[in-house]
Amino acid sequence: MNGAYCCGPCKPRYRRLVDSIYPNNANDGPNGANLNKLTFYASSHPEKLARIGDCILLRLCRDLARLRFNQVRVGTEAMDSLLQCCHSSPSLPQLTERHLKMIEQLLETGIPDMEELGTMSFVKFSNIEESAPSYHRQYDFFIQRFSQMCYAVGSSAEKRRISGVKGIRGLVWKSVTDDLHSNKANIWEKNHMGLIIPSLLLNLHSAEQNTMPINILMDETYGDNTKEENLKILTETCLRELMGKASFGSLRLVIEPVLRYLDDEEKWHPPPTFAIHVFRVILYSIQSKSSYYVIQELIDHLDTMATSHASVRIGIATVLSSIVSIAGTSIGPLLLSIFNSLLKHLRASVQFQQLPTCPSPEDEKTYQETLINAMGDFANALPDYQKVEMMMFTVGNIPSLADERNNRHGDVFLQHVLVKTLLKVATRFRTSYLATIFTDSFLDTLERLALVPDPQVRLITQKIFHTLLDRHDNLVILKDITLETDISDLQLNVEKCSSPDQMFMRKHAHSIMLTLYRAVELMPENEGLEQHANAISSTMLLFCIETGYDESLVELFRLCLAIQDMVLTREQEFTVLKQKTVHDIAALYLYVCASLLGIESLCQHVQEVVAHRRASNFPVRAPDGRSEDYEKGLFNRDVISDCLKGSGKDTSRLFVPFLERTASDGKMEELDADEYDGRRVEKHDSQSMGSSFDLTPPESIQPSRRNTVFSLDNTSSNHPAPRIPPKLQVLVGFPITTRSLIETLKPLDPSQEKEIDRKQTRELLTYLRRTPFEQLAEDIGRQNEEEDSSKMLARILNKKRERMQLRGELKEDHPAADEDDDESVPERRKTFFDIVYPDFVY
Template sequence: FPFHTPWHSPPLPPGSIPSFSHRKGFSSLPMSRIKCSACCCGREDEEEEGQEEERARHQLLHSSRPGSFSLGFSSALEYILCIRTCRSARNYAGMNGLYCCVPCKPRYRRLVDNIYPRAINEGLINMQMQKLTFYAISHPEKLERIGEYLVQRMARDLARLRFVQVKIAVEAMDQLLEACHSSPSLVQFTENHLRMVQKLLESNIPAMEQLATTSFVKFSNIEENSPSYHRQYDFFISKFSQMCHSSHDEQWKGMRCAGLRGLRGVVWKSVTDGLHPTIWERQHMDKIVPSILFNLHDGGEDPSGASQCDLSSRNVFSTLDEENERDRDDPHALSDLCLRELMGKATFGSMRAVMDPLLKHLDLHKKWQPPPMFAIALFKAILYSIQTQNSYFVIQELINHLDTMASSNAKIRIGIATVLSSIVNIAGTSIGPLLLSIFNSLLKHLRTSVEFQQSSYCPNKEDETTYQETLINAMGDFANALPDYQKVEMMMFTVGNIPSLSASNECKSSDAFLQHVLVKTLLKVATKYRTAYLATVFTDSFLATLLRLAIASDPQVRLNTLYIFHTLLDRHDNISCLTHLGYELDVSDLQLTVEKCSRADQMFIRKHTNHLLTTLYKCVLKEGEGTELMERLDAIQCILCLLCIEVGYDEMLLELYRLSLTLQDYALDSTHKISDEKRMGVHNMVAKFLNLSSQLMALPSLCQHVQQVVAKRASRGPPLMNLVQDVVETKEEEEEERRRLTIGEINEQSGMIFDRAVIVECLKAAGKDSSRVMVPLSCVTMTTPSLTPPPTPLSPNGLEDEDSGRGRERRDVDVDSLDLSFDSSPPDSPVRSGRKNTTVFTLLPNKVSTGLPISVQALRLMVNTPMDAIEEEKRAMEMTSSVVEQLRSRPFEEISDEICAHNEEGDIVRTVSRLLARNSESVRMSEMGRTGGARPKDIFDIQLPSSYIY
């Protein structure tokens, strides 16, 4: 009830009605007691306030009781004044010097005032707080006014540094927020709550900022039913990010934790509300992500550089109140939790907004330097937090960043590649859609690094080599995470990028090194693949490239190619026993896994036996001297053993015996200029293979022959050919030991080499068709490696024999004449009436076609034998120059006479006779079958039976 009291009058007690006894001359006039709805009535709706106001005005102006005093609205009013409403009373009091007594405050204000204690150390009065809560729930329309009044009192107490009253106001706001979470006026109340939090954050007082953060976290846990279309969190993001970088005062640890909890609350509140997608904008992520990462790596690494980031599984969708005590007080653990929640709530479309500032932060703070332990732990946490199907996006972003940093320091690129190698196995099969794209990017970086290393601008070649090794390991780990069919695609893709080197043509200086690096890459990928069927992995183009690389000029490329054959041929994990196989008296001690060869593998190996074994023979010929000679011979021996175990059917075993005996002949041939060490290495390789294969085939007679030869070599041969170190020597052998045979004399001593006839007899006794073992392999075309992919083999038996070798030689003789014609007449026919299909003359007088018939085997050999592109080109150039030289030096008449003398079709008489003979034969064939030369009936003259006519 508002009133005005003269200065000489004593103050009235609260709640009393002023009477005229306080004034001279009016003591005998009692005043009527008037009730104002704004003060005493419990109905406080706006509509009811207006009705009560009219009722009070009528009572003041028309009072008719005896002794009452009528009041009017005039300037003489000094003692009592009723204002329209309590709300306008405050404004009127400020303008006219009036004041409001306690009963004239609205009820919600009185309830708010009652929660404050009289003593400063008592805290919030819980009983009064319950009344205020009940009133707010019962009158939801007053919830906004309660919030406004609490913010008003809190701002006044904060300005006067009354921190106890400020905490009471914040606690009351939090309790009202939790109790009224389903109120229809919650949106308006939350605006007041956020205003209170903002004022506390603007105070720059650490205790108040932490109090505001705690209140904001409680607010972020509340689910709102009604949307808020105009709410923004820009100020809170900026302020919380600033708190995350606090490092100057003594409370920096608490301030950082408060800032991280605040950012966590902003992310939680923004993501759960679908009307606030602005949290993923670049301007916000540029503040949130660096703040989290700053606390993650600041103090998150020990002095040795190892990251302490906990990568254990966490529930990133837990509520904010479920933090343990360690996370609450440790900025590093809390930042790790914030990062996981941020990535866990990011959709596929918003992940780029997080990754861009993350990569930029790692660049600015130099976190790619090897060893990049922090970056590895960071990306592992990211991949464990996001959905599995989105993992490939992180891999793609990291590769794109590697593209961006392609011209940067090698150590930075090494760090990025190391991170990529460490996390690619987590992505698993989700990278399938971008398989070739990602692998092509890695190969492009590998090629770029090789070219840069070979240039003169490379400052540190050792770092570039380390970078290449890291990329190769990344591709190997990348292949390990893929299914088998995609590993095959990766190997095919890698093979397609290996450059072909030509001995005659000039090539880039980096091509040879790139070939070496890509072969190592292919080996790394091949080690992750488990072969099921040979035809699946050894396609025609893939096998052709491997065979070409097996006889390359670089020894390391040849060795790595042999290792690729090892890992792809071995399907039963026998490679560990066969890598450096010695002479085993009992092969069962090796515990090899041998299974029957499938029909599909038999068909495949029968098709490619020719080129595979020919390449192995060339590998032996290519191996020169050096410390690694024995290692390469062991690799070739391992392939022979793997072929015997994996595809050891009868035909293949016989071809392997042919190859072994041919290699023995090569080592015994004194015309080859090779060292004694290589000769003895080849002899030992053949002996160990025959020992293994004879025991696997269970041929006692062949095993006995092999053991006799090995024992004889151990006693009389050179020391390096002693495969049996613990031979018990007799007295006679001790006398013979005084003079050991040299490598050149073992062929003269009986029993020192493997006898081809004995081996054939042993195989024949076992029921094998050993006729082909007697035919040695032809070495005519094995000295020059073929640079073109080998075509389809000729026959199931595969390798060239002596007859085919002679046919090949005959082809080498006749190819320069370019006479590809052949006669269909038998070789003993006196008259060659057959017709030739093609005739091309030659200008070389000293090379005349022999005209001998070509056998079917020789014809197959001519068609299917791999062509040497270099030799063919050289031969064509020589022939062209020879023809040009003859045309320039010899007269035309002499050349024409020579051509006509050797060209049958140049003789007109012979040509006419041949044509007449051909026509007469066709006439006789057309008349054959006719009786009496009768003319055949016309179809219209044929009489059909009546049953055929409808």
């Protein structure tokens, strides 16, 4: 029967139509009329599609073998036309199998023109939506062949590479456009991604080396051919489409080959421009909610490369710093995990740098700076409440500051690095209320950091205060202020202090001022003195501007006068330069504050003192005998008080000593006991706190489960009792000092409470065992009302008489006894049961 096909009239109609599309002249194109007849016949007889495909495939293989490339083009065009016109036919899967075999034949030739022809035919096929699934189709050959074409070299290398990238792009489209396709996820297998991703990255990198970088921010339409021949644009678009079509579960299969390629090709070495570009493409292509996964994978890869050379780690950290802003707030769920990983790497780098076996300490230092910048960029991409969490987390990782003498050198250096990290994060934070950021633990840590031996840490801590306090961008202006500056010409943004900030300053003003006082005292003698002085002056001025209400301003005035007295104290052995600098700090604050308050008398006093110092070469240290001329060079506390009183401010605190010197050890300590920071704490009787009677026993100052029979200050008006031992007061009394009240309000954890209970019990037992009985009786007796035996007997008889009256047992034949009782016992008040009602009520 097949032999009959040699005779034209004996051929089936579909074979005659197929033969008719080929031109007689080998250089001509397909016969358009006959091609239309073929497509019409195929759409009318879908059962003939498979045979038509076999016929065209057989003719194409014969033409390829005989190198009739024009005839091959005709057959390819005919097959593409049949696919497009019969895309809804139920027999299309059978024709598709023949079409894919035809493309395989073209790609296996190794001829660039034929490979391009097969690639374009596959691209057209990838745009066809099939109505029926094909459960046996595989794309393994095309993935391998297109990836192989991307590595082409030679004279036609660029042409073949472009064809390979186009083929991969067609695979991506085909794998995701047909929802009914059973092999939809076939392209996302690990072995396939291991071929596709390196092929794309290789062409992207080679194109970047030969052309200028071009950033594509939006997907181009697939049919746009204006830039189709640019290898870089085509490769980048393909990579972006691949990432955009990947599901969340497939991201890891895509990211792992990217990281492996960058490792193998050593693309992490600074500057990692190519790696940054690749990850930017990835993050701009995937969904924003999945961006955090890419960040997490990159940090995990940094963990893997922890033992590699510092340049590799610097490159990975640089990529992190560059792309974190793209991820935005999507990293929120893993914030602490990511930040903890970065801090862990920072700590490990610091410890490794201190080892004598470290090959390059400078590279490790660069790596640390890069990590710090990365954490700052992380903070910049987060909302404010998460920035606070990052700062608290950083503070928690700073080495213990309790005893600097026991700190290792590595811990001191780590402290320096973490403080720089804290400053980097703080620069990204915008403070609303001071209490929001300056919590008790955070403020306490900053105050301790401001007094550590390392001058650089102290300076950075002052900068942290500047960053968090400067809510109105006044710091730039304050840094350039001198005693010659006209404050009225400056554009300082000053607003009224809010109520929450006033409450914060009432609670923490003294501790902050004391920290600033100690910081002035610890300023270096020569090198770095000016920087520290400017930093402390800026901190004082920022507190004046941001919390400028009466009580806060008076505290700052007290601080200035205490700084002035510091220089005058002969025990403070400062150099001449440091003494002048300390005087300038106080003078600068008084000058600026007086100008801002607009108190003319105070401004005049400050100007007179400053002018006198310049004219008379004011001595920094006080001479043995103070002269009148020397006194004019000092700021007068009484004059300042009168000026502030004239403006309606309470200056009673201005005369309270800032510090108290003890005679025993010569150290500067805060005022103690009943006068805390100059504020007198009144003692109250536990029996009279706003009511005439008491229903509960007095509570202990410490949160304890024990009660006690002791109370404080319960003395008679005629016989005042001597002071009860302080240890007993602390154990059992009502809060009698501000310090005790603050300690009482602090929450205690169960273990701390148990420890306090045990300590309290030991001290009480020690007091009861070692104190003589007479002294114990005397102490306890003073707390009770002093009564003689006659009054006690009268009270007992009175109670007995009342009980007898209630029972009706009191006899009327003992008037004398009643009279005697009436003389010693007051008449009992009638109760409800003693009322006599009229008879009609019953």
